Amino acid sequence: MEHLVYLLILGICSLNILVYCENIDNGINQSEERTLLQRIEELERLTKKNEEINRAQAQEISQLKKDLHQEKKKNNSDGKLTKRQGNETPVAFYGKMLALNSNSGNVSNQVIKFDKIITNIGNAYQSNTGRITVPVSGIYVFSLTAMASYRTDTHVGIYVNDQLKTYLKLNGPEHEFDTMTQTAVYYLHQFDNVSVKHTKTNATLRGDYTAFTGFLLEQDYGYIISNGNNIVG
């Protein structure tokens, strides 16, 4: 009887093993299946989340592109230049008077020409007229040094568009020379001209000791002066 029970139990166990083996043959057991399903659900959730993030980023990129386009259009319609380097048009002049410039008689308003041109970057100085014509608007620096011979009363000035701006008064004493320097900074508009002139009759300037220099300090790309309320001179 006992043996019979054992045999029966053994039989049931073998049956179980068979059923179990059949399950394995089919591929995966229930626990694995649950785990896999959970992982698939998790992946689906992550994919959805990524899709949402991608959509939001695409929207943001498209908005940024629109903004950039607008900004560029605005800049162009303002007609403003874009600064690419310090000065796109370098201007620098340095010239001296070589010969004694002795002008008895009325030399008032006469443009003084500088015949020894040492620097003329940008060709702003024209030797035929003795004038500097500035090619671009901006802040310019000028420096004029003059020497008067003895016994002469020499007055010279820096003129912008034929208007006296800076003045040098020299009075050479009996056996001495008189010398003076003035440095000036002007905001100039494109094509303004700058010259050095006598402002008095009977003036005498010493060659080689009389020199004039000017250069573009900063080109105006449209943001130095907007309404002319800070124009110099």
Ligand SMILES: *[C@@H]1O[C@H](CO)[C@@H](O)[C@H](O)[C@H]1NC(C)=O
């Ligand atoms: C299902 O299979 C895994 C590994 O294949 C195993 O660790 C686990 O115990 C099994 N579960 C059942 C209920 O048989």
Ligand SMILES: *[C@@H]1O[C@H](CO)[C@@H](O)[C@H](O)[C@H]1NC(C)=O
């Ligand atoms: C527009 O101009 C401003 C200066 O006026 C500059 O800072 C900006 O970078 C410009 N934008 C573009 C898109 O060119």
Ligand SMILES: *[C@@H]1O[C@H](CO)[C@@H](O)[C@H](O)[C@H]1NC(C)=O
């Ligand atoms: C000198 O000439 C200028 C014109 O170039 C004239 O305005 C001025 O009155 C003259 N001065 C004298 C003292 O003749």
Ligand SMILES: *[C@@H]1O[C@H](CO)[C@@H](O)[C@H](O)[C@H]1NC(C)=O
């Ligand atoms: C310099 O400016 C004056 C005054 O605007 C003008 O009459 C003259 O023609 C200009 N000269 C040159 C060389 O540009």
Ligand SMILES: *[C@@H]1O[C@H](CO)[C@@H](O)[C@H](O)[C@H]1NC(C)=O
């Ligand atoms: C200029 O000099 C001449 C002589 O060199 C003199 O006759 C004349 O009076 C002087 N004129 C002035 C305005 O000083």
